[in-house]
Amino acid sequence: MAFAVASDRSQGTTETVIIVGAGIAGLAAALDLLRLSSSHSSSADQGPKLKVVLLEARDRVGGRIHTQPFCDGSGEGIDVGASFVHGVHDNPLTTLSKTIPFTLYLPPESSASRYLSRSSAGTSLSRSEADRLDYITFSAVFSRLRTLAQTHPHLAFDQSTSMMQALLSEERDVRDALWPSLEDENQVIVGAAKQIMALWAGWTGAPLEQVAVKWWGFEREYEGEDAVVKEGYGRTLIEWHRKEVAARGGEILLDTEVISIKDSEDESSIEVQAKDRVSGADRSFTANRVICTLPLGVLQHRIGNAEGAPALFDPPLPARRIGALHRLGNGLLDKVVLRYSTAWWRDSSLPDDERNPQILLCPPSVHIGKDGSLQKVDGTAAASVKSDIHACSALEELKEGPLLVYDYDIIKFQPTLMAFIAPPLAESLEEESDAEIGRVLHQRLLDFINPATSARPDPPSEVIVTRWRQDPFSHGSYSFLRTADAQKGGQEGSTPLDMDELARPLWEGRLGFAGEHCHADCYASVHGALLAGQREAARVWSEMRRRQQRQSE
16 A cells, blocks of 8 residues: 655655635635644644645636626625525534624514515515415425425335425325325415425425435534525635635636546556646646545536546546446526616515515416415416426426525615526526526516506616536536436435445545535535535545654654
8 A cells, every 4th residue: 555755844845735626615625724734833743734726627716606796896796606504503604704704694584475476466475374385385395394204104215206296295194294284274375385395496406306305304404594695605705715725825726627637556646637728738736635626517427428528537436436426416506687777676565674585476376366365276286386398498487487586685785686596497498598588587577576567667787697507617506315216227316325425535545525415414505515625624634644643653
């Protein structure tokens, strides 16, 4: 077994750690390694002296975290990637919000989501029914279904059953557990709850028909509400990490796309080949250790699927690792941002402490009366819950399907609306133009919010559309645990063990991995990527110190 030569501070030698990717996982790993190296430099218990280099293919840091400025340069821009802190209690991001600092926006406790339908003529669902609809939907998805996933004799063992199948199940024990007051509850409210459940695909990153109910709620989440980073993650969390890394001597090379990562024949070093995306020149790097923080989608695209592409890893990843990599679901959540000159949609009848940024545009099957009451739900829930983008165009689906919109006039006093586009619509909508998407969404908002006004608001001054699936440096948004599918050749479903497998180091510990997909308790979150990067930095530092100590004995 060969090792890279250990560092000796007294002789001035340095070990190099290359981190592939400068998203939050890579930046967090770099910062912790530099901190550890610095904190031990003057102590009797010295560790190795480190050189830390981050290689980033984009022309910016942050990866799937990006605060995009507006064209006119006004305001603080808006997060077109990650934007939430999921669970504010004891979350490391909450701690960082006080250090960096940044503001965590939470909706007022006295506020309620704003539900609108085409039939309501601009009138929102009444406060009492909106509260009830929020409660019924959230309880079924995030409380009762999680309990069933652990306790039900069928669901707890069946990898092929999806979340949507369970939520719409007619099996009496499942139905009664999820909708315990179905018999005496307002049937219309329960029906509406089932109609809008498809919106939770934005949470999972995949249609609920593809998410395995067996593992729903397996992760250990932080408690508390979800908060929006008011100033934007990119301008705060990412920029702070970038500055801290640079101040401690770390090097960040942008527009540097890693082509291959190769172990040396004597296993003493790792060779990294990259391409300068500006000049086109080839670049070579040598490191003692490499931490790969490439997104799950990029790894899936580069390993086993991309014909003719050079092998990313040499030697190749072991079969068990490749299996885990391709079993894991790679989800998608896109955003459409409409920037206006004025917030024409503002409900001036509500005081500030009752305004909630969450606007839900209901599908045609849900009818809200002009008096704000929930009147009826057409058809069976099972028949219309699932969006079928093959039966209609993506733009038609955008016009009619359930849609979640956030009001940034409430969050940061910007006349801006952001629509969250969940799959399967997101996959298809990426093929449409920004102009058409903006036109259709603007018209739908007018029809739902302001249908009777003679002076129609002007179209948006700016339309921003994300396409994370088409992005070559992400190929998606975040991971999920998918169902097994007998119709696709017996395709295996994914499990939390796949995430643990993807997090394990290779090449005697010299090649490590980090990212949201490497944290089974906090996947699909910013704090998951942050914690995975910090965990990997701690492992690398600990192993390097132990090796140094063995060398000095």
